[in-house]
Amino acid sequence: MxxxxxxxxxxxxxxxxxxxxxxxxxxxxxxxxxxxxxxxxxxxxxxxxxxxxxxxxxxxxxxxxxxxxxxxxxxxxxxxxxxxxxxxxxxxxxxxxxxxxxxxxxxxxxxxxxxxxxxxxxxxxxLFPASVRQLAAEYGDDGGNRAARAAMERAQLTEREGEVLRLMARGLSNAEIAARLVVGTETVKSHVSAVLAKLGARDRTQAVIAAYESGFVAPG
Amino acid sequence: MxxxxxxxxxxxxxxxxxxxxxxxxxxxxxxxxxxxxxxxxxxxxxxxxxxxxxxxxxxxxxxxxxxxxxxxxxxxxxxxxxxxxxxxxxxxxxxxxxxxxxxxxxxxxxxxxxxxxxxxxxxxxxLFPASVRQLAAEYGDDGGNRAARAAMERAQLTEREGEVLRLMARGLSNAEIAARLVVGTETVKSHVSAVLAKLGARDRTQAVIAAYESGFVAPG
DNA sequence: GATCGTCTCCCCCGTGCGGGGGAGGCTCGT
DNA sequence: ACGAGCCTCCCCCGCACGGGGGAGACGATC
Missing domain, CATH: 3.40.50.2300 (Response regulator)
Structure with missing residues (x-):
C-alpha cells in the first residue's frame, strides 16, 4: 500500500x-x-x-x-x-x-x-535540516572549517552550546561535560536540550551524527 | 600536580x-x-x-x-x-x-x-582500540570501504552486529532497529550490548563515534 | 530603565538504555 | 554426535537521559 x-x-x-x-x-x-x-x-x-x-x-x-x-x-x-x-x-x-x-x-x-x-x-x-548538508556541499567541503562555522550559524547554536556539542561528539556523558566545563550537570542538561531542539535531534546520538554529517566535527 | x-x-x-x-x-x-x-x-x-x-x-x-x-x-x-x-x-x-x-x-x-x-x-x-584508527590510516583511507571492512574484522563484529551498528549510526532507537530488522527489542539490546563490548564503548553515542572515526560509516 | 539573550541551576517525571544474568534453536565444522 | 558460534528472546534492575516547567544573574541592546 x-x-x-x-x-x-x-x-x-x-x-x-x-x-x-x-x-x-x-x-x-x-x-x-x-x-x-x-x-x-x-x-x-x-x-x-x-x-x-x-x-x-x-x-x-x-x-x-x-x-x-x-x-x-x-x-x-x-x-x-x-x-x-x-x-x-x-x-x-x-x-x-x-x-x-x-x-x-x-x-x-x-x-x-x-x-x-x-x-x-x-x-x-x-534529524538535521537538509539545508545544513547542502550548505556543506555548497562550500565544497574545504575541510570542514568554513562549512562547520556556517552550519553553526545556521543552527544558531550559542558558543556554549557549540562547546557542549563538541564534547558530546567526543563521547562524554553529561556528568563528564559538567566536570570539564566546571558547571552543574543540570546546566549541561539545559545546553544539551537546547542543542537537541536546534538540531532537530531526538537524542544525543542523533546530535552527534548531525555534528559529523554537517562537518561540525571531523572524523580522524 | x-x-x-x-x-x-x-x-x-x-x-x-x-x-x-x-x-x-x-x-x-x-x-x-x-x-x-x-x-x-x-x-x-x-x-x-x-x-x-x-x-x-x-x-x-x-x-x-x-x-x-x-x-x-x-x-x-x-x-x-x-x-x-x-x-x-x-x-x-x-x-x-x-x-x-x-x-x-x-x-x-x-x-x-x-x-x-x-x-x-x-x-x-x-573508546576505541587505537589499532582501528591506525588501520584506517594504514589503508590510506581509500574511501572507507576496505578500511571499514578491516575494522569490522578487527573488532570481530558479526554480520548482525554490523547491521545494528549501521542503524545505530543513522540515529535509530532500539525499538526502531527492532522494527527495521523485524525482531524483538530484547534481541536488539543483545546486539547493541555486544557491539558496545567489542568496541569498548560505554554507550551508543560512543559506538557511533567509533563507527565514524574508524570509517565504518562515512559522513556525507 | 526596560528588555532580550545567554548562562546558570532547580524541580518533577517517565522511559529508554545498558549491565547482569540465562536459555533455546540454528547452522557449521570436526 | 558433539561443541562452537550466532541469533533470538526473556528476566530484573539502576540510572542517565531527555521533556516540561521555572528562576535568578549578568551583559548587551534599545
Whole structure:
C-alpha cells in the first residue's frame, strides 16, 4: 500500500508542485490538500494520511500550532513534515519542538523531497535540516572549517552550546561535560536540550551524527 | 600536580620503555612498577596512582582479574589502561568489560601512549582500540570501504552486529532497529550490548563515534 | 530603565538504555 | 554426535537521559 500524504500550504503553486513531485512516485499518493492550518484537523480525521507536509507560515493557524493541535487531538496522528521557504527559519525549530518529525526546504530537489517523505513515513526522523548538508556541499567541503562555522550559524547554536556539542561528539556523558566545563550537570542538561531542539535531534546520538554529517566535527 | 602512573607488566623491558616514554613528560610521573597482577592491589593502596597501565597477560593474576580485584577492593580505584601486545586480543575486551578504561597497543608511538595516559587520567574513556584508527590510516583511507571492512574484522563484529551498528549510526532507537530488522527489542539490546563490548564503548553515542572515526560509516 | 539573550541551576517525571544474568534453536565444522 | 558460534528472546534492575516547567544573574541592546 502506498504512502498517503496530505499537503498543507497556503500557496496553490506550492501544493501543485509538491503534488507533481510526489505523485510521480508509484508508492506515494497525495490524498488531500489544505490551504491553512485550521482545515488540517478535520481533514486528517477524515483522510487519515500517513504524512502531513505542512508549511510553517500560514493564515488562521500556523504550522506550529497546527502541529500541536494534531498531536493533541488526533489519536494515531500522522507523521509531520515541516516545509519552509527560508533556510534559517526559527519557526521550524519551534515546529520540531512541537513534535514535527522532519524538516524540508521548498527549494530542495525533487529526489530529496521524495526521500524525505519516504523516510518520515517509515517512522524515522529527519534529524538535521537538509539545508545544513547542502550548505556543506555548497562550500565544497574545504575541510570542514568554513562549512562547520556556517552550519553553526545556521543552527544558531550559542558558543556554549557549540562547546557542549563538541564534547558530546567526543563521547562524554553529561556528568563528564559538567566536570570539564566546571558547571552543574543540570546546566549541561539545559545546553544539551537546547542543542537537541536546534538540531532537530531526538537524542544525543542523533546530535552527534548531525555534528559529523554537517562537518561540525571531523572524523580522524 | 602531575599524573601519577603505576606500571604493571611482567617484562622489565616493557616497563622500562613505558617509564622512559612517560617520564619524558613533565606532567606525568611513574610512581611504581609491578611484575604481576597479584602485587598490584597493595601497591595501589600504598601509592594511590591516578592511572594503572596494566598488561593483560601476566603470571599469578592476569590483567582481567587484577582489574576486577582493583575495582572491587579499592575505594576510589585508579583509572585502568590496558596494555597489550596483540592487536586482536579478546582478553582486552574482557578487561574492558571488567571495568578497564582504555586500551593501548605496545607498538603504539610514544605520543599516542602519552596521549592515552593523559586522556585516561582526565577521566575519559579511550573508546576505541587505537589499532582501528591506525588501520584506517594504514589503508590510506581509500574511501572507507576496505578500511571499514578491516575494522569490522578487527573488532570481530558479526554480520548482525554490523547491521545494528549501521542503524545505530543513522540515529535509530532500539525499538526502531527492532522494527527495521523485524525482531524483538530484547534481541536488539543483545546486539547493541555486544557491539558496545567489542568496541569498548560505554554507550551508543560512543559506538557511533567509533563507527565514524574508524570509517565504518562515512559522513556525507 | 526596560528588555532580550545567554548562562546558570532547580524541580518533577517517565522511559529508554545498558549491565547482569540465562536459555533455546540454528547452522557449521570436526 | 558433539561443541562452537550466532541469533533470538526473556528476566530484573539502576540510572542517565531527555521533556516540561521555572528562576535568578549578568551583559548587551534599545
Amino acid at each position: 502506498p504512502v498517503t500524504v496530505l499537503l498543507v500550504d497556503d500557496e496553490p503553486l506550492v501544493r501543485a508542485g509538491l503534488r507533481a513531485v510526489l505523485e510521480a512516485q508509484p508508492d506515494i499518493e497525495v490524498v488531500g490538500e489544505a490551504a491553512d492550518g485550521a482545515s488540517v484537523i478535520p481533514l486528517v480525521r477524515r483522510l487519515r494520511p500517513d504524512v502531513v507536509a505542512m508549511d510553517v507560515r500560514m493564515p488562521l493557524l500556523d504550522g506550529i500550532e497546527a502541529t500541536r493541535a494534531l498531536l493533541r487531538t488526533v489519536d494515531e496522528p500522522p507523521r509531520i513534515l515541516v516545509v519552509t521557504t527560508f533556510e534559517n527559519d526559527e519557526y521550524v525549530y519551534e515546529a520540531l519542538r512541537a513534535g514535527a518529525d522532519g524538516f524540508l526546504l521548498k527549494r530542495a530537489r525533487p529526489a530529496e523531497i521524495v526521500h524525505a517523505v519516504r523516510l518520515i513515513a517509515e517512522g524515522e526522523s529527519l | 602531575p599524573v601519577t602512573v603505576l606500571l604493571v607488566d611482567d617484562e622489565p623491558l616493557v616497563r622500562a620503555g613505558l617509564r622512559a616514554v612517560l617520564e619524558a613528560q613533565p606532567d606525568i610521573e611513574v610512581v611504581g612498577e609491578a611484575a604481576d597482577g597479584a602485587s598490584v592491589i597493595p601497591l595501589v593502596r600504598r601509592l594511590r596512582p591516578d592511572v594503572v597501565a596494566m598488561d593483560v597477560r601476566m603470571p599469578l593474576l592476569d590483567g582481567i582479574e587484577a582489574t576486577r580485584a582493583l575495582l572491587r577492593t579499592v575505594d576510589e580505584p585508579p583509572r585502568i589502561l590496558v596494555v597489550t601486545t596483540f592487536e586482536n586480543d579478546e582478553y582486552v575486551y574482557e578487561a574492558l568489560r571488567a571495568g578497564a578504561d582504555g586500551f593501548l597497543l605496545k607498538r603504539a608511538r610514544p605520543a599516542e601512549i602519552v596521549h592515552a595516559v593523559r586522556l585516561i587520567a582526565e577521566g575519559e574513556s579511550l
